Amino acid sequence: MTAEANRNLALVQRFFECYGSGDLETMKQSILAEDVTWIIPGHHPLAGVKRGADEIINYFATIAQANFKAEVLSLSASEHHVVDVHRGWGEYGEHKVDMNWVLVYQIENGRIKSAQNFAADQHVADQFFWNVWGDELKPVPDRLK
Numbered sequence: 001m002t003a004e005a006n007r008n009l010a011l012v013q014r015f016f017e018c019y020g021s022g023d024l025e026t027m028k029q030s031i032l033a034e035d036v037t038w039i040i041p042g043h044h045p046l047a048g049v050k051r052g053a054d055e056i057i058n059y060f061a062t063i064a065q066a067n068f069k070a071e072v073l074s075l076s077a078s079e080h081h082v083v084d085v086h087r088g089w090g091e092y093g094e095h096k097v098d099m100n101w102v103l104v105y106q107i108e109n110g111r112i113k114s115a116q117n118f119a120a121d122q123h124v125a126d127q128f129f130w131n132v133w134g135d136e137l138k139p140v141p142d143r144l145k
Helices: 003-021 024-031 051-063 123-135 140-142
Strands: 031-038 048-051 069-077 080-094 097-108 112-117
Touching: 003 069, 003 097, 003 112, 024 031, 024 048, 024 051, 031 080, 048 097, 051 112, 080 123, 097 123, 112 123
Parallel strands: 031 112
Antiparallel strands: 031 048, 069 080, 080 097, 097 112
């Protein structure tokens, strides 16, 4: 593995450390590019492209309300990308989700420039997010205005 790939791998490992501890400020200041994009798949209130570190941090703070957790199963890295496979689960009242997710990160200048998320079962993910947040939750961009 190249030195750049090792640095990218360490960056995503640090991202997961911040995510797991709820340290969203360090994530914003040290890990995410200011103009980062994050693609959340699906047809639910939280789906869509998140643009900028503030919007992504708001998204992570929102899913924390459902006790959403992640356990890394596998990471692989190259000069410009990292791929992670992780178990992601959450619970809110009687509503639960537990499945594997894959994220593809583009790394630029030592920061996460973009990420695209893939759910093992998108229908289950959509149902969970609808059950937890329902249709009263505006998409993140509208809530930040």
